[in-house]
Amino acid sequence: MEFEIKDGLENYDELFPQVESILNADEPVITNAANFTALLKQSFKKISWAGFYFFDGEKLVLGPFQGKVACTIINIGNGVCGTSAEKKETIIVENVHNFPGHIACDGGSNSEIVVPIVSNGKLIGVLDLDSYDFSAFNDNDKFYLEKFCELFVNKLDLENFSIS
Numbered sequence: 001m002e003f004e005i006k007d008g009l010e011n012y013d014e015l016f017p018q019v020e021s022i023l024n025a026d027e028p029v030i031t032n033a034a035n036f037t038a039l040l041k042q043s044f045k046k047i048s049w050a051g052f053y054f055f056d057g058e059k060l061v062l063g064p065f066q067g068k069v070a071c072t073i074i075n076i077g078n079g080v081c082g083t084s085a086e087k088k089e090t091i092i093v094e095n096v097h098n099f100p101g102h103i104a105c106d107g108g109s110n111s112e113i114v115v116p117i118v119s120n121g122k123l124i125g126v127l128d129l130d131s132y133d134f135s136a137f138n139d140n141d142k143f144y145l146e147k148f149c150e151l152f153v154n155k156l157d158l159e160n161f162s163i164s
Helices: 009-022 029-043 079-087 139-155
Strands: 049-055 059-066 073-075 091-093 111-119 122-131
Touching: 009 029, 009 139, 029 049, 029 059, 029 139, 049 079, 059 079, 059 122, 073 079, 079 091, 079 111, 079 122, 091 139, 111 139, 122 139
Parallel strands: none
Antiparallel strands: 049 059, 049 122, 059 073, 091 111, 111 122
Protein backbone atom coordinates (compact mmCIF):
# COMPACT_ATOMS: atom_id res chain seq x y z
CA MET A 1 0.00 0.00 0.00
CA GLU A 2 1.25 3.48 -0.85
CA PHE A 3 0.13 6.50 1.12
CA GLU A 4 0.63 10.16 0.46
CA ILE A 5 2.25 11.75 3.50
CA LYS A 6 0.43 14.85 4.69
CA ASP A 7 -1.09 16.19 7.83
CA GLY A 8 -4.55 17.31 8.79
CA LEU A 9 -8.20 16.31 8.90
CA GLU A 10 -8.31 15.04 5.32
CA ASN A 11 -5.56 12.53 6.09
CA TYR A 12 -7.45 11.10 9.05
CA ASP A 13 -10.62 10.78 6.96
CA GLU A 14 -8.66 8.90 4.29
CA LEU A 15 -6.81 6.82 6.87
CA PHE A 16 -9.85 5.50 8.74
CA PRO A 17 -10.81 2.83 6.17
CA GLN A 18 -7.16 1.80 5.89
CA VAL A 19 -6.87 1.35 9.66
CA GLU A 20 -10.07 -0.68 9.58
CA SER A 21 -8.75 -2.89 6.78
CA ILE A 22 -5.36 -3.68 8.36
CA LEU A 23 -6.84 -4.72 11.72
CA ASN A 24 -7.51 -8.45 11.52
CA ALA A 25 -8.97 -10.42 14.42
CA ASP A 26 -7.51 -13.63 12.95
CA GLU A 27 -3.95 -12.36 13.46
CA PRO A 28 -2.06 -11.78 16.74
CA VAL A 29 -2.57 -8.47 18.55
CA ILE A 30 1.18 -7.79 18.24
CA THR A 31 0.99 -8.16 14.44
CA ASN A 32 -1.95 -5.75 14.28
CA ALA A 33 -0.18 -3.28 16.54
CA ALA A 34 2.96 -3.41 14.37
CA ASN A 35 1.08 -2.59 11.17
CA PHE A 36 -1.02 0.05 12.93
CA THR A 37 2.07 1.95 14.14
CA ALA A 38 3.73 1.63 10.72
CA LEU A 39 0.63 3.08 9.05
CA LEU A 40 0.53 6.06 11.43
CA LYS A 41 4.26 6.76 11.13
CA GLN A 42 4.29 6.66 7.34
CA SER A 43 1.11 8.73 7.02
CA PHE A 44 2.11 11.84 9.00
CA LYS A 45 5.24 13.95 8.51
CA LYS A 46 4.94 15.31 12.05
CA ILE A 47 5.27 11.88 13.73
CA SER A 48 8.83 11.02 14.72
CA TRP A 49 7.89 7.96 16.80
CA ALA A 50 4.73 5.85 16.98
CA GLY A 51 4.33 2.87 19.23
CA PHE A 52 2.50 0.86 21.82
CA TYR A 53 3.30 0.22 25.43
CA PHE A 54 1.28 -2.70 26.80
CA PHE A 55 0.26 -3.12 30.44
CA ASP A 56 1.57 -6.33 32.01
CA GLY A 57 -0.45 -5.92 35.21
CA GLU A 58 2.20 -3.79 36.93
CA LYS A 59 3.95 -1.58 34.38
CA LEU A 60 3.98 -0.57 30.72
CA VAL A 61 6.18 -2.73 28.48
CA LEU A 62 7.39 -1.64 25.05
CA GLY A 63 5.41 -3.15 22.20
CA PRO A 64 5.60 -2.69 18.43
CA PHE A 65 6.85 0.72 17.34
CA GLN A 66 8.28 2.75 14.47
CA GLY A 67 11.12 5.16 15.19
CA LYS A 68 14.30 5.37 17.23
CA VAL A 69 15.17 2.92 20.00
CA ALA A 70 12.81 3.48 22.94
CA CYS A 71 12.49 3.06 26.68
CA THR A 72 11.42 -0.51 27.41
CA ILE A 73 9.67 -0.21 30.78
CA ILE A 74 7.53 2.67 32.08
CA ASN A 75 5.98 2.60 35.53
CA ILE A 76 2.33 3.56 35.88
CA GLY A 77 2.14 7.24 36.80
CA ASN A 78 5.58 8.07 35.34
CA GLY A 79 6.05 10.27 32.30
CA VAL A 80 3.33 11.03 29.79
CA CYS A 81 2.65 7.35 29.00
CA GLY A 82 2.45 6.28 32.63
CA THR A 83 0.22 9.25 33.50
CA SER A 84 -2.14 8.52 30.60
CA ALA A 85 -2.29 4.86 31.67
CA GLU A 86 -2.96 5.79 35.30
CA LYS A 87 -5.73 8.26 34.42
CA LYS A 88 -7.05 6.24 31.45
CA GLU A 89 -7.30 9.46 29.47
CA THR A 90 -5.60 10.98 26.45
CA ILE A 91 -2.85 13.46 27.19
CA ILE A 92 -1.55 16.03 24.72
CA VAL A 93 1.75 17.69 25.61
CA GLU A 94 2.73 20.72 23.53
CA ASN A 95 6.23 20.90 25.04
CA VAL A 96 7.48 17.70 26.69
CA HIS A 97 10.33 19.59 28.34
CA ASN A 98 7.74 21.28 30.57
CA PHE A 99 5.96 18.05 31.55
CA PRO A 100 6.89 17.06 35.12
CA GLY A 101 8.67 13.71 35.09
CA HIS A 102 8.84 13.44 31.31
CA ILE A 103 10.85 10.40 30.22
CA ALA A 104 13.14 11.40 27.34
CA CYS A 105 13.72 8.28 25.25
CA ASP A 106 14.59 10.47 22.26
CA GLY A 107 16.07 13.83 23.27
CA GLY A 108 14.86 15.31 19.97
CA SER A 109 11.17 14.85 20.82
CA ASN A 110 9.37 18.08 21.64
CA SER A 111 5.68 17.16 21.76
CA GLU A 112 3.63 14.06 22.41
CA ILE A 113 0.16 12.57 22.48
CA VAL A 114 -0.68 9.41 24.40
CA VAL A 115 -4.00 7.58 24.04
CA PRO A 116 -4.93 4.83 26.51
CA ILE A 117 -6.07 1.48 25.15
CA VAL A 118 -8.92 0.29 27.38
CA SER A 119 -11.20 -2.72 26.91
CA ASN A 120 -14.26 -3.03 29.18
CA GLY A 121 -12.60 -0.75 31.73
CA LYS A 122 -9.39 -2.81 31.73
CA LEU A 123 -6.15 -1.07 30.80
CA ILE A 124 -4.48 -2.84 27.87
CA GLY A 125 -1.79 -0.22 27.23
CA VAL A 126 -1.22 3.09 25.49
CA LEU A 127 -0.57 4.37 21.99
CA ASP A 128 2.28 6.90 22.10
CA LEU A 129 3.10 9.38 19.31
CA ASP A 130 6.03 11.80 19.46
CA SER A 131 7.07 14.71 17.26
CA TYR A 132 10.20 16.79 16.82
CA ASP A 133 7.86 19.77 16.37
CA PHE A 134 6.46 21.70 19.32
CA SER A 135 2.64 21.69 19.59
CA ALA A 136 2.34 19.04 16.86
CA PHE A 137 -0.80 17.42 18.27
CA ASN A 138 -4.21 18.93 18.93
CA ASP A 139 -7.86 18.04 19.61
CA ASN A 140 -8.27 16.88 16.00
CA ASP A 141 -5.50 14.30 16.54
CA LYS A 142 -7.04 13.34 19.88
CA PHE A 143 -10.48 12.77 18.32
CA TYR A 144 -9.24 10.58 15.48
CA LEU A 145 -6.60 8.69 17.44
CA GLU A 146 -9.18 7.83 20.09
CA LYS A 147 -11.49 6.59 17.31
CA PHE A 148 -8.64 4.51 15.86
CA CYS A 149 -7.91 3.05 19.30
CA GLU A 150 -11.61 2.23 19.81
CA LEU A 151 -11.50 0.43 16.46
CA PHE A 152 -8.34 -1.41 17.60
CA VAL A 153 -10.17 -2.59 20.75
CA ASN A 154 -13.42 -3.45 18.97
CA LYS A 155 -11.90 -5.41 16.09
CA LEU A 156 -9.39 -7.42 18.13
CA ASP A 157 -9.93 -9.83 21.01
CA LEU A 158 -8.19 -7.99 23.82
CA GLU A 159 -10.11 -9.54 26.73
CA ASN A 160 -7.46 -12.21 27.31
CA PHE A 161 -4.51 -10.39 25.75
CA SER A 162 -1.30 -10.61 27.73
CA ILE A 163 2.10 -9.13 26.88
CA SER A 164 3.95 -11.71 28.97
